[in-house]
Every structure is written in structure tokens, then in C-alpha cells.
Amino acid sequence: xPEDKFDAIVVGAGPAGSACAYALAKVGKNVLLLERGNTAxxxxxxxxxxxTYALELLEPDMYKRAPLQRKIVREQIMLLxxxxxxxxxxYNPDFGKDVPQSYSxxxxxxxxxxxxxxxSAGATVASGVLxxxxxxxxxxxxxxxSGEEEMRCDIVxxxxxxxxxxxxxxxxxxxxxxxxxxxxxxxTIELADNLIxxxxxxxxxxxAARIGIGCTDGISGxxxxxxxxxxxxxGIVFNPEQAAKQQRPIQEIFQDFKMHPAIQPLIEGGTSVExxxxxxxxxGYEGIPDRLYREGLLVVGDAAQLGINTGLIIRxxxxxxxxxxxxxxxxxKAGNMADAGPLYMKQLEELLLLANQRAYKNFHNIFEISRxxxxxxxxxxDALQFLFTVDGxxxxxxxxxLLAAIGKNASFGGIAADGxxxxxxx
Amino acid sequence: MTIKKMSPEELLxxxxxxxxxxxxxxxxDKAICAKCTARPCLVVCPARCYRLKDEQVNFEYAGCLECGxxxxxxxxxxxxxxxxxxxxxxxxxxxx
Numbered sequence: 001x002p003e004d005k006f007d008a009i010v011v012g013a014g015p016a017g018s019a020c021a022y023a024l025a026k027v028g029k030n031v032l033l034l035e036r037g038n039t040a041x042x043x044x045x046x047x048x049x050x051x052t053y054a055l056e057l058l059e060p061d062m063y064k065r066a067p068l069q070r071k072i073v074r075e076q077i078m079l080l081x082x083x084x085x086x087x088x089x090x091y092n093p094d095f096g097k098d099v100p101q102s103y104s105x106x107x108x109x110x111x112x113x114x115x116x117x118x119x120s121a122g123a124t125v126a127s128g129v130l131x132x133x134x135x136x137x138x139x140x141x142x143x144x145x146s147g148e149e150e151m152r153c154d155i156v157x158x159x160x161x162x163x164x165x166x167x168x169x170x171x172x173x174x175x176x177x178x179x180x181x182x183x184x185x186x187x188t189i190e191l192a193d194n195l196i197x198x199x200x201x202x203x204x205x206x207x208a209a210r211i212g213i214g215c216t217d218g219i220s221g222x223x224x225x226x227x228x229x230x231x232x233x234x235g236i237v238f239n240p241e242q243a244a245k246q247q248r249p250i251q252e253i254f255q256d257f258k259m260h261p262a263i264q265p266l267i268e269g270g271t272s273v274e275x276x277x278x279x280x281x282x283x284g285y286e287g288i289p290d291r292l293y294r295e296g297l298l299v300v301g302d303a304a305q306l307g308i309n310t311g312l313i314i315r316x317x318x319x320x321x322x323x324x325x326x327x328x329x330x331x332x333k334a335g336n337m338a339d340a341g342p343l344y345m346k347q348l349e350e351l352l353l354l355a356n357q358r359a360y361k362n363f364h365n366i367f368e369i370s371r372x373x374x375x376x377x378x379x380x381x382d383a384l385q386f387l388f389t390v391d392g393x394x395x396x397x398x399x400x401x402l403l404a405a406i407g408k409n410a411s412f413g414g415i416a417a418d419g420x421x422x423x424x425x426x
Numbered sequence: 427m428t429i430k431k432m433s434p435e436e437l438l439x440x441x442x443x444x445x446x447x448x449x450x451x452x453x454x455d456k457a458i459c460a461k462c463t464a465r466p467c468l469v470v471c472p473a474r475c476y477r478l479k480d481e482q483v484n485f486e487y488a489g490c491l492e493c494g495x496x497x498x499x500x501x502x503x504x505x506x507x508x509x510x511x512x513x514x515x516x517x518x519x520x521x522x
Contacts, residue, residue, distance in 0.1 A: 037518065038514055042518045042519055043492060043510075043517070043518075044522070045491075045519060106521055106522065107519070107522055108520050128513050129513055130511075130513040146513070163494040163497075165509070175498070178499050181498060183470060183495045188522055240498065241499075243466075243470050244464065244466030244469060249468070249469045250469060251437065251473075251474060259430075259431050268427060270428060271428060272437075272440060273521055274519060274521050274522050275432075275438065275441055276491060276519055277472035277473065277491040279494050279495060
């Protein structure tokens with residue numbers, strides 16, 4: 001372990017920490033990047049999509065070096081009922097043009113590569129080091145503790161993830177509250193590329209991203225499926241408070257979803273190779289703590305509860321990278337580290353991160369509409385069942401049949417109330 | 427069929443763990459859990475580390491995926507201490 005004093009110590013080699021350490025090393029700062037996993041990425045789980053603009057912001061063309069999986073050109077929404085599913089498939093080849101908009105990623109690969117880039121840029125990277133405390137002197141954070149060891153620096157960047165024990169220890173914010181997070185579970189399933197291509201209608205380099213609703217026992221939440229190179233990431237994110245109110249363990253709900261008649265054939269022939277879980281910040285702008293800094297400490301990425309979930313777009317890693325870059329720029333610009341915090345907030349504005357968060361400010365209210373997770377997916381399937389059924393009997397008049405499909409699942413008053421709530425949230 | 431509904435044990439067997447024997451990173455106070463009626467841990471822990479055994483909440487840290495859900499959801503604060511495993515211990519994800 002190096003013993004000199006560092007300009008900055010970055011805790012956590014996820015996208016936020018590595019982006020920050022990379023940008024700092026590039027401007028000649030003496031940086032130490034610490035990671036508790038034995039390799040960067042080995043403690044990390046995410047659904048698996050990175051929006052490319054963030055890496056472009058850090059360094060143009062950097063994404064070309066990254067171990068990215070498939071560029072996403074198919075966006076799919078699946079509404080499930082017990083045995084069937086209605087799927088909307090939006091294909092847009094332009095999403096894959098020039099700098100492709102987004103890629104599926106495997107975090108063990110991406111984060112390890114990213115930490116390698118940080119090291120090549122001149123920073124010191126140490127893995128297998130759990131930071132369990134901060135050193136505070138005269139009201140300032142002046143370093144970190146790992147077991148018996150102490151390391152000193154001008155500023156610490158806490159990129160220690162959604163649970164951010166460091167931010168809590170620094171007194172910046174209280175522990176994560178249950179209503180502010182989702183709990184995600186995920187299986188990585190190895191599947192031959194030719195099967196992925198045929199089943200999802202993509203070429204070798206292209207991929208599909210799918211979200212699913214109606215598969216969570218009515219719990220607020222949704223499923224995701226990302227196609228990778230030679231594998232598929234399949235999972236569900238649940239609202240933990242609602243999950244706690246019913247009887248079935250979330251792992252079991254997830255396993256039933258995997259075996260759903262509309263899902264299982266997509267992954268059949270594959271092999272389950274890993275099972276992971278992680279918390280996800282779910283409140284968007286409202287979930288970001290009031291204080292993301294104090295003298296000697298900046299908080300970035302999931303630790304700052306950055307995240308956007310519109311139901312269609314799920315963003316975390318891009319915001320993490322941008323916040324890491326914002327922190328690095330603030331540290332670079334600050335003559336005195338006492339200025340770094342306010343400069344960091346200014347950079348979060350200048351890089352449009354907070355504007356992005358604010359743009360989707362009320363979206364999380366939509367997920368309070370409980371019928372989205374049960375009745376409405378059923379309604380869609382019932383309506384299509386009516387429209388597509390031919391059995392030789394005299395069919396109901398079309399309007400009557402459709403109204404029956406709606407009435408079976410929700411009252412018109414309830415639908416109107418939900419519509420109003422959705423309108424207010426958007 | 428290669429794809430099967432898997433038990434928690436089968437799912438955790440896919441993962442690589444290095445268990446810090448005798449040194450749990452999460453401490454649970456059974457006396458508090460005995461009085462808890464909500465027991466959200468039984469359904470929200472993705473690894474099913476919390477199970478009922480003779481009507482008692484039994485916690486096994488070896489298969490912990492280090493997500494934090496139990497700490498966040500624990501209503502009566504029976505989870506008295508929650509930390510990450512010491513350096514080099516715990517779960518290692520290779521393809522997530």
C-alpha cells in the first residue's frame with residue numbers, strides 16, 4: 001500500500017469512481033482508487049445498459065476501447081398476464097448508428113476494464129481493500145481508514161454505491177429508506193449468439209432491451225431482459241415495501257417469471273451461470289440527498305442516489321460517470337478544497353446531470369398506480385384475446401367485447417383516476 | 427429443458443463466495459426478531475438468508491449477496507449491525 005499523501009482518494013471502482021479517478025489522473029493529480037472487491041466489478045450488479053454519451057463526455061471515442069456487449073437497437077415492452085404476453089417491439093437502426101446510443105454491459109468486465117484505464121492514466125488502483133471509515137480532523141475529512149491502515153489526502157470521493165456507508169458516517173445523510181429504493185434480482189444466462197440473434201431479431205453486434213410488467217404478483221416493479229454477447233441478463237426490480245406485504249419471497253416470484261410461457265422459450269438452451277442482487281435508487285431527483293459534500297468529501301454515483309426510471313428508460317451508470325466527471329472537474333478547479341463542494345454542485349448543473357434528473361422529477365409517482373403492475377397488463381391481453389379469437393361462435397360486437405375486457409380488470413372511475421395521476425406526473 | 431425453476435440454494439451455488447468463517451458482516455439480534463411480527467426479511471432477502479426455523483428467524487450470512495435490503499427493510503432493527511464483508515471476503519460476481 002502506498003504511503004504518500006494523495007491529492008484525492010476515490011472509494012469504489014464502479015463507473016462513478018473510475019470516471020472520477022480517470023479524469024483526475026488525466027490532469028496530473030496523484031490519485032488512489034480503492035475497491036473492496038478482489039477485482040473492480042466483482043461486487044457490482046446492474047440490469048446492464050450503459051448510455052454511451054456519458055463515456056463520450058469523459059473522453060471521445062473511449063467507448064470503442066470498452067468491453068461493451070451489444071448496441072441496443074430494439075426497445076421492447078412486454079405486458080404479461082398469467083400465460084400470455086403482449087409485446088411492443090420498437091426497432092430503430094439509427095440507435096446503433098455513429099456513436100450508438102446505448103450498449104448492454106456486463107459489469108465484471110466493464111468495471112475491470114475501466115479500473116485498468118484509470119491505472120494506465122497514472123492513478124494507483126488497489127483492489128481488495130474495504131474502506132471502513134473516514135479520518136476527520138478539525139471538522140474536515142482528511143483521509144480514509146481500512147482496517148488498521150490510514151491513508152491521507154486532500155479530498156475523498158465517496159463512490160461507494162447505493163448503501164453509501166461512508167456518506168452516512170460523514171453525517172451527510174441518513175440511511176437509505178425503504179420507499180426510496182428498489183431491490184433488483186438478476187440471473188445471467190449463457191445463450192449462444194445465433195439463438196439470441198434469431199430469437200430477438202438482431203445481428204451479432206446488435207441487441208434488444210426489454211422491460212416487462214405484470215410479472216411481479218402486483219408489486220410495484222418490473223422485469224428487464226438485456227441481450228449480451230453470448231448471454232442474456234434477466235431480472236426483476238421490486239418495491240421492497242410492497243414485496244414485504246405479501247407472502248412469496250421475491251426470488252421465487254422471479255423464478256416463476258423466468259419460467260413464464262412467454263419468457264422461458266427465449267432463454268431455453270441456455271445455462272444459468274450467476275445470480276445477483278442489488279438495490280437501485282428509485283426516487284429520481286427527489287431521492288438525491290440535500291447534501292452531497294462537506295469539506296474534504298464529495299459523494300458521487302449511486303451513493304448520491306442518482307437515477308432515472310421512467311418505466312421505459314432506466315439510467316444509473318451514465319449518471320454515475322457524469323457525476324464522477326463533475327467531481328473531478330470540481331477538484332481540478334478548486335484552489336482550496338473547501339471550494340470543491342460548491343464547485344461540484346455547479347458542475348452537476350453544467351454537465352446537465354441535475355437538469356436531466358429534474359426533467360423526470362415526478363415520474364416515480366406513476367409507480368404508485370398499482371393497476372399498472374397487474375390489472376392493466378391483464379386488460380391489454382384480455383382485449384387482444386377478444387380481438388384475435390375465432391371459434392365459430394357469433395362474436396360480441398367489437399365495442400362491447402372491448403368494454404368487457406376493460407370492465408373485467410378495472411372500473412372506469414379507477415381508470416380515470418389513474419389517467420389523471422399519470423397526467424399530473426408527466 | 428435447460429432452463430429450470432431454481433431453489434435459493436441452487437441459485438447461490440452458481441455464485442462464488444469466500445466466507446469469512448466466524449466473522450459475520452451482519453449481526454442479527456434474535457431476541458428482537460422473536461418479537462417482530464412483520465418479518466419482511468423472510469421475503470425480501472434475494473438470497474433467502476433469513477429463514478424460519480422452529481418459529482425463530484434464523485440468519486445465515488454465508489450466501490449474502492451484499493445488497494443491503496435487509497438493513498433497509500428491517501422494521502424493529504433486529505439487524506443491529508450491517509457492514510460489507512472484510513477485504514477479499516464475500517461474494518464475487520464474474521458475469522453480472
